[in-house]
Amino acid sequence: MAKTMRVGICGAGPAGLTLAAILSREGEAGAFELKVFERGEAHRDQGSGWDMSEAALEALSRAGVDPSTVQREGSDTMRFYRTGGSRPDVFLRLPSYLKGWGVTKEDVGLDQMNLETERNLIIGGLMGQLRGDVAVQHNTNIRATTRKGERVELVGANHEPLGEFDLVVDASGVHSHTRGARFAHSADAF
Numbered sequence: 001m002a003k004t005m006r007v008g009i010c011g012a013g014p015a016g017l018t019l020a021a022i023l024s025r026e027g028e029a030g031a032f033e034l035k036v037f038e039r040g041e042a043h044r045d046q047g048s049g050w051d052m053s054e055a056a057l058e059a060l061s062r063a064g065v066d067p068s069t070v071q072r073e074g075s076d077t078m079r080f081y082r083t084g085g086s087r088p089d090v091f092l093r094l095p096s097y098l099k100g101w102g103v104t105k106e107d108v109g110l111d112q113m114n115l116e117t118e119r120n121l122i123i124g125g126l127m128g129q130l131r132g133d134v135a136v137q138h139n140t141n142i143r144a145t146t147r148k149g150e151r152v153e154l155v156g157a158n159h160e161p162l163g164e165f166d167l168v169v170d171a172s173g174v175h176s177h178t179r180g181a182r183f184a185h186s187a188d189a190f
C-alpha cells in the first residue's frame with residue numbers, strides 16, 4: 001500500500017474544513033492522516049451571513065454539504081448579470097417595504113438569486129461530512145512551524161509540539177502566523 005500522507009491543517013474555518021472533508025471523502029483508505037488545528041472553541045458562535053461564489057458552492061458540494069442546507073433564513077439578495085456575463089453587475093436586496101407587503105423574492109420572479117449562507121451552518125455541515133478518523137483539535141493556537149527532516153512540525157502557543165506532517169496547509173485566514181513563518185528568512189521555509 002502507498003505511504004500514508006500526514007496532513008496538518010491550520011484553521012477549522014470554511015477553507016480548512018472543506019479541504020479536510022474533501023480529502024477524507026475522496027482519498028483512498030489510508031491515503032491521508034488528517035489533523036485540523038483550530039484556536040477557537042468547538043461550539044463558538046460564528047454566525048454571520050455570507051454571499052458565496054459559484055466556486056465556493058462547488059467546493060462545498062464536493063465536500064458533501066448541500067448548499068441549500070446552509071442557506072440563511074430570510075435570504076433575499078439577488079444578483080444581476082449582463083447577458084453572457086460571468087460576473088454580476090448589480091447586487092440588490094429586496095426592499096423592506098416590499099417584504100412588509102408580503103412580497104418574497106420568488107414573487108419577484110428573478111432566478112439569479114445569490115445564495116446567502118450562514119457560517120455556523122457551513123462549519124456544522126462540514127464537520128458532519130468528515131470521514132474516517134479526521135482529528136479536529138480545538139483550543140489549539142498554532143504559533144510556528146519547524147522543519148524536521150522531510151517533515152514539518154507544528155508548534156502551539158506554549159511552544160508545545162503538535163505533531164510532524166508531510167504537508168502543512170495554512171487555512172488560518174488573513175492573520176496567519178504560519179504564513180509569516182514560512183516566508184521569513186529565519187524560518188525553515190521550503
Ligand SMILES: Cc1cc2nc3c(=O)[nH]c(=O)nc-3n(C[C@H](O)[C@H](O)[C@H](O)COP(=O)(O)OP(=O)(O)OC[C@H]3O[C@@H](n4cnc5c(N)ncnc54)[C@H](O)[C@@H]3O)c2cc1C
Nearest residue numbers: 011012013014015016037038039040050051141142172173
Ligand atoms: C464582516 C465580514 C463580512 C464578510 N462577508 C463575506 C461574504 O459575504 N462572503 C465571503 O465569501 N466572504 C466574506 N467575508 C470574508 C470571509 O470571512 C472570508 O472569506 C472567509 O472567512 C475565509 O475563510 P477561511 O476558512 O479561509 O478563513 P477564516 O474564516 O478566517 O477561518 C480561519 C480559521 O482559522 C482559525 N485560526 C486562525 N489562526 C489560527 C492559528 N494560529 N491556529 C489555529 N487556528 C487558527 C480561526 O479561528 C478560524 O476559525 C467577510 C468577512 C468579514 C470580516
